[in-house]
Amino acid sequence: MTSPVAAAPLRTFTAAVITALCVVIGLPASLTAAAPTDEHRVVTWGASTDLVATKIDAGEKTVRNIVHTSVGGPQAQLSLSNVFGDRPVTFDAVRVGEQSTGAAVVPGTNQPVTFGGQSSVTLQPGEVRQSDPLARAIRADTSLAVSLHVVGDPGALTGHNLAMQTSYVSDAGDATADERGTAFGTEIESWLWVEAVTVRAPQITSTVAFLGDSITDGHSSTPSANLRWPDQFADRTAGTRYGPRYAVMNQGISANKVLIDGAGESALKRFDRDVLDQPGVRTVVVMEGINDIRWDVADEPQDLISAHRELIRRAHERGICVVASPLVPFEGSSAWTPAREEVRAGFNEWVRTSGEYDAVVDFDAVVRDPARPTWFRPGYGAADNLHPTDAGYAAMAAAVDPQQLACDR
Numbered sequence: 001m002t003s004p005v006a007a008a009p010l011r012t013f014t015a016a017v018i019t020a021l022c023v024v025i026g027l028p029a030s031l032t033a034a035a036p037t038d039e040h041r042v043v044t045w046g047a048s049t050d051l052v053a054t055k056i057d058a059g060e061k062t063v064r065n066i067v068h069t070s071v072g073g074p075q076a077q078l079s080l081s082n083v084f085g086d087r088p089v090t091f092d093a094v095r096v097g098e099q100s101t102g103a104a105v106v107p108g109t110n111q112p113v114t115f116g117g118q119s120s121v122t123l124q125p126g127e128v129r130q131s132d133p134l135a136r137a138i139r140a141d142t143s144l145a146v147s148l149h150v151v152g153d154p155g156a157l158t159g160h161n162l163a164m165q166t167s168y169v170s171d172a173g174d175a176t177a178d179e180r181g182t183a184f185g186t187e188i189e190s191w192l193w194v195e196a197v198t199v200r201a202p203q204i205t206s207t208v209a210f211l212g213d214s215i216t217d218g219h220s221s222t223p224s225a226n227l228r229w230p231d232q233f234a235d236r237t238a239g240t241r242y243g244p245r246y247a248v249m250n251q252g253i254s255a256n257k258v259l260i261d262g263a264g265e266s267a268l269k270r271f272d273r274d275v276l277d278q279p280g281v282r283t284v285v286v287m288e289g290i291n292d293i294r295w296d297v298a299d300e301p302q303d304l305i306s307a308h309r310e311l312i313r314r315a316h317e318r319g320i321c322v323v324a325s326p327l328v329p330f331e332g333s334s335a336w337t338p339a340r341e342e343v344r345a346g347f348n349e350w351v352r353t354s355g356e357y358d359a360v361v362d363f364d365a366v367v368r369d370p371a372r373p374t375w376f377r378p379g380y381g382a383a384d385n386l387h388p389t390d391a392g393y394a395a396m397a398a399a400v401d402p403q404q405l406a407c408d409r
Contacts, residue, residue: 039200039201039202039203040200040201040203040205040279040280041077041198041199041200041201041279041280042071042073042198042199042201042205042206042207042247042279042280043196043197043198043207043209043247043249043278043279043280043281044069044070044071044072044073044076044138044140044197044198044199044247044248045067045068045069045070045144045196045197045248045249046079046195046196046197046209046249046250046251046278047067047160047163047191047194047195047196047250047251048160048251048252048253048264048270048274049081049083049084049158049159049160049195050084050158050159050160050161050253050263050264050265051084051156051157051158052084052156052157052158052159052160052161052190052192053161054161054188054189054190056157056169056188056190056192057169058150058154058157058169058192059150059152059153059154060150060151060152060172060173061149061150061169061170061171061172061173061175062093062147062148062149062150062169062170062173062174062175062176062178062183062184063147063148063150063167063168063169063170063188063192063193064103064145064146064147064167064168064169064170064175064181064184065145065146065147065148065167065191065192065193065194066099066143066144066145066146066165066166066167066168066224067143067144067146067165067191067194067197068141068142068143068144068165068226068231069138069139069140069141069142069143069144069197070140070141070231070234070246070247070248070249071140071199071201071205071243071244071246071247071248072137072138072139072140072141072142072199073137073138073199073200073201074133074137074199074200075133075134075137075199075200076096076133076134076137076138076197076198076199077130077131077132077133077134077197077198077199078094078096078113078130078131078146078194078196078197079128079129079130079131079194079195079196079197079198080094080121080123080128080129080130080131080148080193080194080195081123081127081128081158081193081194081195082123082124082125082126082127082128082158082193083126083127083128083158083273084156084157084158085123085125085126085154085155085156085157085158086125086155086156087125087153087154087155087156088122088123088124088125089122089123089150089154089155089193090120090121090122090123090150090151090152091120091121091122091148091149091150091151091193092119092120092149092151092174093112093119093120093147093148093149093174093176093177094112094113094114094115094119094121094131094146094147094148094149094176095110095111095112095113095145095146095147095176095177096110096111096113096134096138096144096145096146096147096197097109097110097111097144097145097147097179098139098142098143098144098145099143099144099145100181102166102168102181102184103145103168103178103181103184104179104180104181105145105178105179105181106179107179109136110145110147110176110177110179111134111135111136113131113132113134114131114132115129115130115131115132116132117132120151123193128195130198137199138197138199140238140243141234141235141238143226144197146194146197147175147176148176148192148193148194149173149174149175149176157190157192157193158192158193159190159191159192159193159194160190160191160253161190161253161254161263162189162190162214162217162218162219162253162254163189163190163191164189164217164218164219164221164223164224164228165189165191165223165224165226166187166188166189166223166224167187167188167189167190167191167192168181168184168186168187168188169184169185169186169188170183170184170185170186171183171184171185189223196249196278198279198280199247201244201247201280202244204244204245205244205245205246205247205280206245206246206247206280206281206282206283207247207248207249207278207279207280207281207282208246208247208248208249208281208282208283208284208285208405209249209251209274209275209278209281209283209284209285210230210248210249210250210251210252210284210285211251211252211267211271211274211275211284211285211286211287211288212251212252212253212256212286212287212288213252213253213254213255213256213257213287213288213290213291214252214253214254214255214256214386214387215229215252215287215290215328215387215388216228216229216230216250216251216252216287216288217250217252217253217254218231218250218252218393219254219382219387220382220384220387220388220389221388221389221390221393222390225390227390227393227394228250228252228393229388229393229394229396229397230248230250230252230285230397231248231250232393232394232396232397232398233248233397233400234246234248235397236397236398237402240402242402242403245402245406246402246405247280249278249281251274251275255291256288256291257288257289257291257292257295257297258288258289258292258298258304258307258308259292259297259298259303259304259307260292260297262291267286267288267307267311268307268310268311271311271314272314275315275320276314276315276318276320281320282319282320282321282407283320283321283322283323283405283406283407284311284315284320284321284322284323285323285324285325285361285400285405286308286311286322286323286324286325287324287325287326287327287328287363289304289307289308289327289347290327290328290330290344290386292304293327293340293343293344293347294330294333294335294336294340295335296340298343298347299343300343300346301343301346301347301349301350304343304347305347305350308324308351308356309356312356312357321358321359321405321407322357322358323357323358323359323360323361323404323405323407324351324357324359324360324361325351325360325361325362325363325364326347326348326351326352326360326362326363326364326365327344327347327348327364328363328364328367328368328376328388329344329364329367329368329369329373329374329375329376329381330344330374330385330386331372331374331375331385332375332376332381332385333384333385333386334384334386336385341374348364358407359404359405359407361399361400361401361404362399363396363399366395366396366399367380367381367388367392367395367396376388376392377392379391379392380392380395
């Protein structure tokens, strides 16, 4: 199958030829102004936002979010979100530095962040704001400390509930410049307000958005170790020729469903905001639907098939490649029944054989027990028989052929 994004290099090549011809024959520079540059913006870290369920006292305090980059680059920018807020939220100081240990920042790396040249920024409910570019480049495979001083009572918190990463809240006051981290007395397990970190990258680099539920989110992986399977994919490819090609953005939400809202907006509803509208996205990897099956939202395979066809259609309209996986086993978990297993099996058969995706990576085949294929392979499933272990996530990451993500580019 020819990918809908296969024509992108041809368009770039054609534009370059046209630009060169204009220069040779002396046409005005204005006619070549729209030609693409040799760099563009990609997401080196990202997490889907939701209404944070846990009560966190962040008013008049500093939140230090710890996030981990995939690729490095210059002109890094922060995206801050108040999409699920119920009132305006003001941050009067924002800084980004490299994490040392815990809440500490590597001395000399903690640089101030501005928005339209101002150190203070106010986000209205429903608003996302992007910062000015940072003065210094950020490095690949590096944990960043993103510190936000909150003015007043922020109300309902926008963030990411299951971060699988310890972040920090200070005692009262502006502790954004605190390099030692001594002001941060409270640990939290969510990210607050920070939605993405973007960098300038060569045209060969693209953002790969991983869309899913708690399995993509990394549930049951070791906290603060960046062992979610998208992270392990980034680590595995970093030292190869594919390392500079793929910036990794994890858009998994624990307990998320495809068809209806619940933990986060449904995949159908959040697809534009979390995937299609993100900078540099050329490929999305989808594995989602198990929660729809477990809670009888999808009573038959066709319920999920129709929804996934909608995701494919919308991605292809934007020239974005879609890679998908069958759903992994869940027998032994609290919500498994033979009837629900039939729905999973029917949907998985369609994923494998329909040819409607640009590529398929079969995580089910990787993590299932050959002797009992509706169960995880020993050592690959957590105690809940629903989520993989670190080893299971590693096997999933190893199963992805990076060339599959190129989609004929």
